[in-house]
Each structure stands twice: as structure tokens, then as C-alpha cells.
Amino acid sequence: MNLLEYMRAKDRMTQAEWECTFQDDEREILVVLAEGQGANKRNGFWEVSVDFLAHVECETGTLFPNEGRLVYPATDEDHDTGDIFSRFKERTIYRVKVRKKIPEEVPEIVTASSQNQFRVVEVCEENPPCPELEEILAEYCRPIILNDEVLGELTLDKTLGVFEGKAQWRRASIDISLEVNPAQKASWTKARKAMKSLLEGQEQWDRDMRACAARSLTASARDWQESGDDEAPEITQESFAQRIELSSISVSAGGSFTAYFDDDQMFFGHCIMVRGTLKKGAVSAHMGG
Known part of the structure; x- marks a missing residue:
């Protein structure tokens, strides 16, 4: 079966x-x-x-x-x-x-x-x-904290299987999440390596993710604009890419990632999600909740 x-x-x-x-x-x-x-x-x-x-x-x-x-x-x-x-x-x-x-x-x-x-x-x-x-419950409730020389302090959410922390992205603080298997420490190492790769190349990654979001969502943003303020400046791919701001990134041990951007009210407060992998780059974008 x-x-x-x-x-x-x-x-x-x-x-x-x-x-x-x-x-x-x-x-x-x-x-x-x-x-x-x-x-x-x-x-x-x-x-x-x-x-x-x-x-x-x-x-x-x-x-x-x-x-x-x-x-x-x-x-x-x-x-x-x-x-x-x-x-x-x-x-x-x-x-x-x-x-x-x-x-x-x-x-x-x-x-x-x-x-x-x-x-x-x-x-x-x-x-x-x-x-x-x-004793088992006390051990379960005890927080698991990793201290990384690049990523800083990461705390494991055991329910979600995610290490959470903060990082600097183009001079701003963002939330970072590392998706892992809590029972397999090898996945912890892989996820940390993947996040470090994104942070080390953040200038290029930032340009690529913004461009991906702009290509996918500019037309939709114009439609939303028409239902709101008719006097607002026209949204172009260039202005779209400049207006959005990264707020958090989640990365898996396998190297896939999801980046969450604030929409600057182009979608009336909905977030913008850009997905991709370390190998293929930013491959898709859509509006989130």
C-alpha cells in the first residue's frame, strides 16, 4: 500500500x-x-x-x-x-x-x-x-541555544524545528530562521552554512531577490494601486524593487530559502515572499498573508 x-x-x-x-x-x-x-x-x-x-x-x-x-x-x-x-x-x-x-x-x-x-x-x-x-519534561523544556561566530545566538523552537535569531542585512537588522531536524545535528551544520552563504553574498542576493519580486509582482501591484489611490506615482519594476524591504529570511539545511519583504503598502500591508535555492538563485515570488 x-x-x-x-x-x-x-x-x-x-x-x-x-x-x-x-x-x-x-x-x-x-x-x-x-x-x-x-x-x-x-x-x-x-x-x-x-x-x-x-x-x-x-x-x-x-x-x-x-x-x-x-x-x-x-x-x-x-x-x-x-x-x-x-x-x-x-x-x-x-x-x-x-x-x-x-x-x-x-x-x-x-x-x-x-x-x-x-x-x-x-x-x-x-x-x-x-x-x-x-525529568524528561524538564529536559524538553530546556532551551537549546547555539552561539555562532557569524550568526550570533540562535535559539531552537523545538515544535517547529527552527533555529531563530537576528542578523545584519545591508545595515539593517532582520530575523533569520534555520529549518532543521532537531534530532540530526548534521542538519544544524548545513542550515548554518546555507545562511552564512546568503549573508556573505547579501549585496548580490538582495539585488537578485528584489529583481525577482519586481518581475513577478509589478503588474499585480499596479492593479492594487488602481483600486486605491489613483494619484499615486506609477509603479515600475525599478520603483517596486527599491520600495520593498527585507524583514526576514528562512533557510533549510538543503539550501532552499524564503525571503520575506515588507511591501511599502503596495499590497496594503501584505508581505512579499521570494523563494529560491543557493544553486538556482531567486526563482519565484508572490504575495503572502
Whole structure:
């Protein structure tokens, strides 16, 4: 079964069929939650998931230091009222009664953590004492900071998998983001190298990104201008390129980047996004939110 077939089969699953993918027997576990919640629409219900870092089997006291998910169903009414995520708090330890997911054959791309699931039957206690899980939670909450001789101080957002910091770009301060795999330090090194390459060649990169944005969006900016101030000066590619200002850059370990420019109100405050790679340069631009 390929990934598309697998996802379609899950989307067709009724709640009764979904319930049958978990063992019948109930057990109590202690679980420490991470940051991360989600919901997927199934056939007549919503499958809500909450990420956890590790769990302890209450009956045996055995610690399982593997990431996974607590899951539970929700109705359309729950979803529409925005109430489906109120059951649990992030970065919190719980004692819950659950049913474990029955192992199944899945495509290779499906992560192990997404298959390590427990169907929530009852939430028994919030913040029960558990030294082992408390230690795991403390380590999870401890910030990871990199100090780079060029990039300065970078702080890891573990939820997004992004190192964030500040840098100088043509005598102005901008936000920088390095997209990484938090578990693979090799990706940290590659992303830092990619960002340094952009900063070292910033004068040329700045010209190229502005030119790319101007080629792609000047005509659209004129249309927006016509719906606003008719007396404003005509927008040309040259004036467009000069008016926008870089506010932040995000770069991946693979060398792709997205640059975010302020629009100088040409799109009434919407940002301008320029995408590209270190090898191909700036290749596309569009208006963002």
C-alpha cells in the first residue's frame, strides 16, 4: 500500500471501524505531553491527536521513552465550536486510561511515533507525581541555544524545528530562521552554512531577490494601486524593487530559502515572499498573508 492509498483508507474509516483498530483491554498509563496537537476529518467524525514524549505503564512502572500520540474522537459540533483541543494541556503530565493501537502494516514514510498511539478512554489525573517523566519534561523544556561566530545566538523552537535569531542585512537588522531536524545535528551544520552563504553574498542576493519580486509582482501591484489611490506615482519594476524591504529570511539545511519583504503598502500591508535555492538563485515570488 502506498501513502496515498493509506491516507484515503483512513479518511474513509467510520468511527466504529476506527475504534476496532485499538485493543479491547484498557490500561492506565502516565504520559508526558509535548507541544503539538492536530485533527483529521474522517468519515463522520474527527480524529484528534496530542503528541507525547514518553509514557509509563502504571501496572508495571516500566518507562517507555518513545514519542507517540494520544488520540480521541470528536464530533463536527465540537470542531465547529473550537473545543476539540481543550482536553489536554501541552507540556503536562497526565494519568489516563487508554486502549493501545493494534500494530498494522503502513507505508515506509509513516513515522514510528504516529503509530505509537493510545486511544483515550478517560483522563484520570492531571500532574500526577512521576520523577522519570518530570525529568524528561524538564529536559524538553530546556532551551537549546547555539552561539555562532557569524550568526550570533540562535535559539531552537523545538515544535517547529527552527533555529531563530537576528542578523545584519545591508545595515539593517532582520530575523533569520534555520529549518532543521532537531534530532540530526548534521542538519544544524548545513542550515548554518546555507545562511552564512546568503549573508556573505547579501549585496548580490538582495539585488537578485528584489529583481525577482519586481518581475513577478509589478503588474499585480499596479492593479492594487488602481483600486486605491489613483494619484499615486506609477509603479515600475525599478520603483517596486527599491520600495520593498527585507524583514526576514528562512533557510533549510538543503539550501532552499524564503525571503520575506515588507511591501511599502503596495499590497496594503501584505508581505512579499521570494523563494529560491543557493544553486538556482531567486526563482519565484508572490504575495503572502
